[in-house]
Amino acid sequence: MALLEIKDLHASVADKPILKGINLTINPGEVHAIMGPNGSGKSTLSNVLAGNEAYEKTAGQVLFDGLDLDELAAHERACAGMFLAFQYPVEIPGISNMYFLKAAVNAVRKYRGQEQLDAMDFLDLVEDKKKVVKIRDDLLERAVNSGFSGGEKKRNEIFQMAMLEPKLGILDETDSGLDIDALRIVSDGVNALRGPDRGFLVITHYQRLLDYIVPDFVHVLVKGQIVKSGGKELALELENEGYASWVGEEGV
Amino acid sequence: MKIENEKSFDEIAEKEYKYGFVTDIESDSLPPGLNEEIVREISRRKNEPEWLTEWRVKAFHHWTTLEQPQWAKVEFPPIDYQAVSYYSAPKRKIDAPKSLDEVDPELLETYEKLGIPLREQEVLAGVVAVDAVFDSVSVATTFKGKLEEMGIIFCSFSEAVKDHPELVKKYLGSVVPYKDNYFATLNSAVFSDGSFCYVPPGVRCPMELSTYFRINAANTGQFERTLLIADEGAYVSYLEGCTAPQRDENQLHAAVVELIAHKDAKIKYSTVQNWYPGDKDGKGGIYNFVTKRGHCRGDNSKISWTQVETGSAITWKYPSCILKGDNSVGEFYSVAVTNNMQQADTGTKMIHIGKNTKSTIVSKGISAGRAQNSYRGLVRVQETAENARNFSQCDSMLIGDQCGAHTFPYIDINNPTAQVEHEATTTKIGEDQIFYCNQRGLDTEEAVNMIVNGFCKEVFRELPMEFAVEAQKLLGISLEGSVG
């Protein structure tokens, strides 16, 4: 069974149609990359998948792990194993990152019928995951994303992903804002999470990320539609030629 | 793609008030109305000494010359003071119950529904002493014996009048005089009962003292009077918590609390207030007009107010400190939550009189639905208050875009050595924050709870442990369905 099956997905934001018939299937174990010009609908796609109510799905169907996404609220999708690493992670003042993570991990575990982690087990898990995605202790103590640098926020997203062990990780431009070392650390983290049961949807503007996280498929999203799909060489092609042949001279 | 799984606003707002039930106990009430004869009758029924009767009568006459204050940012229809019944006591046998076994079982059941396990508390000796107030008259007092051994007097106000008239006479009205303000004056005339506590010199009260208030008999105003004295070097921590049953007509509540801290004494007064707030359209709910004031009478004394206010249709409340003793300290930590049609105008007054006096104000106002939440605070430094210090922090949080938060800080400095700092912030719980939490597996209610509790952390830290847990739960209940 496919992990994610998007069939003719249409979606609008503020009554403006953005996604105009997306078809995409991700099988367990696969990494798919999506590239495309600014404003083409990449973040819209990730928000629609994650169930952000600011985005309205107007047509089509999405099955996640066999479940119709229409039946699931945002938090249920997360609990069912969908994780979105945000392009712009929000700050939540007053709540420590650790506290937040513990609540999240236990919410997910509860949904899956697993036992709640107590403080000790939770700390063990944190130590474990810190080996996968290196993150400074002070960032874990501080309020969620509050005053984090751009790169620190992105790294925190990947750390959260490691903690929550999702089935599908959607990475929305996780590479932008990362320095070269951080890019490697984050990529190593993602690669460590790769496995036969897990899939990734990696949104990026830069072929460089795909040197680290090597995709099985690359899709080009332009004006709300996937205009071309191919293997990892397609990313190189795009790097050289840009999107001109699809968007024309005037841009998007 | 509209997701229906989240609980909707309406659904929760209509959810029955958790503590909305009415106990079926016959009340021994006076007919509605207020005049000198009623005031005298209240005093007579309580077998009060003449000086107290006359004090009430003076207060009553003064009250008739006053007008209800209009300055607070709250709106409500005029109150018909003649339609209120000013005295209600549960019927009981000639002598008061000596133990819980003698207490009306139905009453005990009510307390149990409210989650006040009196019996258990008696067994769990030494944790909390409860002077439980049902309506206006005390029905059960525990741990009295143990406290008595230490010389601590903790009893109902009526008992104090009977057994310790000299203390009551000495301190009653010494912090909040009967002429203080409209509602305090009304209370002085008609107060029914309340709690009294005296901690003798050098004694540290070994347990948290607590009182649970609740309003019952229909259309009965509540006029509690609390008087707490910490003598030289004494310490006491007092908890006040209340919840009220559901009502259709508005209920008037005008309590007075007076605290006196002598030299080197410390008083910590914590409140969790959860009177019935009315339904989502603003129907019903308690009108809560409270005068709470502490007097740091001696040098090095300290009074600390902590309040978590989630209930009432209208809250009008400014727990204050008069810092008379040199080096005395006043603190005010407050969380005020308003949802739906609730209105709160609350804050504090810190009056610096002595040298090197210090005050801290931390106020967290949370507003949801169509509610209005105002912080109103006064910091006054008198000429005599050399080196006074104040730090105020007033933070507001808005949930949704139909509610309001307002801050009215008044600062009045009459001594150039004063240092006064004021910080204020307003934040909004954004849809994007909620979605971020949702995306990590937390449902919307959990997310709101978490964000709000994080916002209030500094205040909850000041509450005694078991109260802090209760307060967090209350906050959750109060804000259920405010986003989604």
Ligand SMILES: Nc1ncnc2c1ncn2[C@@H]1O[C@H](COP(=O)(O)OP(=O)(O)OP(=O)(O)O)[C@@H](O)[C@H]1O
């Ligand atoms: N809340 C909104 N209101 C109006 N328009 C919106 C809103 N959110 C997104 N859009 C529009 O939808 C289009 C797609 O935006 P989206 O964020 O999906 O692009 P993107 O492909 O992720 O771009 P980028 O590469 O810059 O991140 C843009 O034209 C954007 O302006």
Ligand SMILES: [Mg+2]
């Ligand atoms: Mg984007």
